[in-house]
Every structure is written in C-alpha cells, then in structure tokens.
Amino acid sequence: NAGVMQNPRHLVRRRGQEARLRCSPMKGHSHVYWYRQLPEEGLKFMVYLQKENIIDESGMPKERFSAEFPKEGPSILRIQQVVRGDSAAYFCASSPLRDGGYEKLFFGSGTQLSVL
Amino acid sequence: KQEVTQIPAALSVPEGENLVLNCSFTDSAIYNLQWFRQDPGKGLTSLLLIQSSQREQTSGRLNASLDKSSGRSTLYIAASQPGDSATYLCAVSGAGSYQLTFGKGTKLSVIP
Numbered sequence: 001n002a003g004v005m006q007n008p009r010h011l012v013r014r015r016g017q018e019a020r021l022r023c024s025p026m027k028g029h030s031h032v033y034w035y036r037q038l039p040e041e042g043l044k045f046m047v048y049l050q051k052e053n054i055i056d057e058s059g060m061p062k063e064r065f066s067a068e069f070p071k072e073g074p075s076i077l078r079i080q081q082v083v084r085g086d087s088a089a090y091f092c093a094s095s096p097l098r099d100g101g102y103e104k105l106f107f108g109s110g111t112q113l114s115v116l
Numbered sequence: 117k118q119e120v121t122q123i124p125a126a127l128s129v130p131e132g133e134n135l136v137l138n139c140s141f142t143d144s145a146i147y148n149l150q151w152f153r154q155d156p157g158k159g160l161t162s163l164l165l166i167q168s169s170q171r172e173q174t175s176g177r178l179n180a181s182l183d184k185s186s187g188r189s190t191l192y193i194a195a196s197q198p199g200d201s202a203t204y205l206c207a208v209s210g211a212g213s214y215q216l217t218f219g220k221g222t223k224l225s226v227i228p
Contacts, residue, residue, distance in 0.1 A: 009157075033214070035216075035218075042205070042217075042220045043160075043207075043216070044218075045215040048214060059215070067148070077157065091159060093160075104150075104162055104165055105162070105216070107152075107159045107160035108159050109158055109159035109160075110159050114149070
C-alpha cells in the first residue's frame, strides 16, 4: 500500500513563475488536505477537498493560490506569480470517507518550494 | 482562535533516559489531540491520537495524556533511543472541525 505521494519533493521557482504541487492520496481515500509550514512556524491548514469539490479553503491566501481535486488524477495546489514569501514546505494529507467524526490523517513527505 | 504551544522547543538527552514533552492549547473545546513525529524529508507520522473523552493513549514506549480542562497534554517517551531523534508535533482539532491546529514542535536529540 503506497502512502500519500507528493511530487516534486523539491521545487525551485523564480519570482513571478507558477508552482504546481501534486498530491496522490492513499488508495481508498477521498479526502485531501493541504497544509503549509513556513520556516520556524507550525503547520497551517490551507484547504480541504473532496473529489471535484472544495469543502473549505478558509486557510488559502485570497490571491494567487488555488487547489483542485479532479475526478481522475492527483490533487493540485497551484501558486501563481510566486513571491519569496511563498517559500515553505507544503504537505498534503488524506483520509478515508468520514463517518461524521474525525478521521486520522496520513501525511505525505511534502514539497519544499524555494522561490529565488 | 485556538493556539497550541509546545515546550521546550528543543531537548537533548542521553540514550536511555525517560523524557516528557509538553503541549498546551488555549481552547479546551477540542475534538481530539494528536501527536506526530516529523523526520527531515520524510513528512509526518502519526504516533498517538487521543479523543476528547479519553485521558491517555499508549503505544509501545510512548504514552500520551490529555487533560482537556487545563488545556494540556504530555508525551512520555520511555527508555529513549537515538532513533527517537526527530521533531515531535502536537495538533488539536476543534469540535465539529477537521482542521488541525499545530504547535511548532519540540526537536528531540537522543545522544548515544
């Protein structure tokens, strides 16, 4: 059983470029969460998605950031026109179908984004 | 707004020692509390999850306790080993919420 797969592991972008981060949840998991870890900070919730639906994006910056989880394929976190402040580790987590309660999250290894 | 604090920020102990990591949270209306281990380049691994109705959970050499009324949790590691060296994160989820609020972690170094 493969775990949560994130790629790339490391991504370097110049200011103004676009960054695309991919996340394939564990098999059988239909819920995906994105968290960001800034240097010297704790992980912060960004967005929660189910297949073809954004459930909660309250942690996403209002501009330049978007996320999707299509019917087929991985979840994508897209950052347009990156700035140096976007440099961080971005973690994806997945969980199985919730029965109304909190399900244990399984985290990927993260993507380290560096903006030059 | 929930805030999670972990003390100490870093800890260095000789191999074989028992140790305690502390976590405190400001809003006691939590659904559960989870301890994670974070290794460089390897993401997060869930260690223990304590539901709000529980007082403690145990797994091997790890024991986590929860005192919801005082907003505190401790992670006890018995007979520490060099392989325990990592950053330990505490996270809470609010009642009815799936969002986890994380502390900044305690970086543990176990010296052989």
